Amino acid sequence: MMLRDRIGKWVLSWPPLIYLLVFFLVPTLIMAFAAFRYPGDYGGLAPIFLEEDGKRILNLTLENFHRLVEEPLYIELFIKSAGYALLTTAVCILMGYPLAWLIARSGKRYRDLLLLMVILPFWSNFLIRIYAWMIILGPQSAFSHAVNMVLGVFGIAPVRLLFTPFAVIVGLVYVHLPFMVLPLYANLEKHDMSLLDAAQDLGANAWQRFWRITWPLSLPGVFAGSALVFIPALGMFAIPDILGGTDSIMIGNLIKQQILDTRDWPFGSVLSLMLTGGVLGIAVIGSLVARGGKKRG
Secondary structure (H helix, E strand, C coil), X not given: CHHHHHHHHHHHHXXXXXXXXXXXXXXXXXXXXXXXXXXXXXXXXXXXXXXXXXXXXXXXXXXXXXXHHHCHHHHHHHHHHHHHHHHHHHHHHHHHHHHHHHHHCCCHHHHHHHHHHHHHHHHCCHHHHHHHHHHHHCCCCHHHHHHHHHHHHCCCCCCCCCCCHHHHHHHHHHHHHHHHHHHHHHHHCCCCHHHHHHHHHCCCCHHHHHHHHHHHHHXXXXXXXXXXXXXXXXXXXXXXXXXXXXXXXXXXHHHHHHHHHCCCHHHHHHHHHHHHHHHHHHHHHHHHHHHHHHHHC
């Protein structure tokens, strides 16, 4: 019986394991190896081996890493991208938490409808939705006229909404908000409401009930949603390309430029490794903070 159980576990675990190895680990190793190579004369990668005095030598270098360290522009761009992703995550928490709470506390009939509305944007193409924001934020749109009209009442000069950091944040929040709402809803829906009733009977007001009971219990959902928002937002390149200006590029745009435009694959690989390492480091820190919160709880 134990042998059958072991075989069943291997049958279930091997397909996803092979998938991860082939489509994630192998490309990452290829990218890591490309980071130590020279760019080709016409882009791409130079040959791995060179003939010198009748001998074949490895054509590898650390120049790409030196370039990353010597020019602070790339580190500054990574920090800027992390700031964009962090702001996006914070806005998604502020907007997604009340919405998730509303869905979790609604009746089943309305709950299903509200969940459908949250996932409805996934039914349309990503680029179409981003281009729609170009129309909404454009200088001739009704929304821009309304915003500038309100600003004019307070004596503030008209502002441009499109091709600004504001437009990038709006696009990032719009795309990633469902990834915050769904984990929060899954967590809040399981809360025992009798705990809030007991706290109310003991004299706790609404804010105390939220801060002492609801918020600590919802932290796993907050951490899960934050990871689902922060990590993809950090490497996003399509939204800054479409909605942002030249001052709103992120690290993903630079990687795309190095790989596709200038065809400097080795340096693009170095930047990708920096992004991957940064994401893993942030994920480890977040995991440690989450464990510390659980222990204190």
